[in-house]
Amino acid sequence: MTRLAFSTLPCDGWSLEDMIQLAKKCGFSTMELREGTNWGISAEMNAQERQLTVQKFEEAELRISNIGSSVCFTGHEGDQEQLNQFQKVASLASDLKARGVRVFLGYFRNRRDHSVPAIHYPQIVKSVQEACDYAGAYNVQVWVETHNEFATGRSLKKLLEDVDRSNCAVIYDIIHPLEEDELPLDTIALLGSKLAHVHIKDGTPFDDPMELSWKYTKVGEGQVPIKTIIQQLELAGYRGCYSLEWETKWRKELQIPGMSPEIVFPLYIAFMRNACQSLKKRGSYL
Template sequence: MERLAFSTLPCEGWSMDEMIALAHTCGFSGIELREGAMWGITTEMTANERTSTLQKFEQADISITNIGSGVCFTGNAGDTEQFNSFVKIIQLANDLKAGGVRIFLGYFNNRRDSSVPAIPYPQLVAQIKKACDYAADYGVQVWIETHNEFATGRLLRKLLDDVDRPNCAVIYDIIHPLEEAELPSDTIALLGSQCVHVHIKDGIPFDDPMELSWKYTKVAEGEVPIASIIDQLEQAGYNGYYSLEWESTWRTELQVAGMEPTVIFPAYVEFMREIFHTRMK
């Protein structure tokens, strides 16, 4: 199994050498680089810094699966500033030979009893088209994550069809469609071949029914049917990475002893290898 990756999200303050060393030690073949100063990858990097970073990965034989940007389009006025950031990140992705840049859509609302602005759908579609056209000139794909108002395959399917750009694809974050009560079989069928990257995580619903999101757990300790999802993806012809997105940076339930990347990452690799070993029997 050579398609395991991790997001550098929980690796704040680490050097790139430390991230690559952990990947080697654990058995990862890809790394998903979170963009930002605290993760060592920024749009302010000089040409020499970009070249040096790429050489580190090539020498280590570790793929840069994508750049995990924080860019979020809503179809509203703030998209101008977001697009300016997006432009710089696309250039960074090109320099680092990353195939895709992750973006979000909509608003980060975790509660049913709080409201967010309406999304002007035609404007959002136009904004994504503009982003895809810019990225295409650099040979980079735009990867929309299943998140926020577009967490489900049923909503993303229409959006992808309306955007109609060959370099527009999806990161299937496996927990978010479940939070919206969409079955994995439906998500996978609806996304089809435009599902190019998968975020693995686990969790359970909060006791509070007003919570939109689930409470995160260690992988294999929650209610996300990870093995079944992987089996369905493989049967559907998925050939991308399975990337652990360990959100200890944001999630207080993961900010406890025993949840450090040095503990969680090797356990994840062992868990995933067992799933694939079982599938081969």
């Protein structure tokens, strides 16, 4: 199971040592590090702290897939500040030997009846290009997550074409295109080789039709066709990680007993092992 990862998002307040220990205990090979002092790493770390972090991961024989930044470009005022933060995180990613830095585009909203400003698309393209050009000097990629106004393969395919940078790729968060009624097969076909990383999660639609987001569940207990998505990704040639993004920090439905990382992470490993048994016969080595 060399391609299973998890985001450290639910490990808010943990030490890096505790996160690494849990990763080893559960059988993960890779970690996706949330950037921020509450998650054990930060863009403000000095050179010695960065070197020590690399050493900890090498000793544990764990890889760092990417840095999960909170950088978000909207095409409006504030993008320069976001770009400044991105540059700090790109330097951190390079020092920690991570392949990419996750960024968001657009505005966050959970309900259809919540209005947000119109995005300024040309400026978003420009901001992503500037991020890519800066990251390229560090041999780091910019990973745009399927989210907000850019949740679908349809929207991101055009963005990738307009950005036109070889180090611009996509994190396929498998629940968000579904929330926008885009089928996984279509998302995968549209984004193809630009899929660098996959966020695994599960859920069900809320009863309220105004809710844009789905209600999250444990993996395997919702309506996201995870096993089918994995099969389609493997057939399409995807060879990146499958990373559990357990959003305890943001989701009330996950902030209840029985939903802690210590409980959920082993269940995720077991689910993925079961899901991938048939794929091994086709030459996949998850």
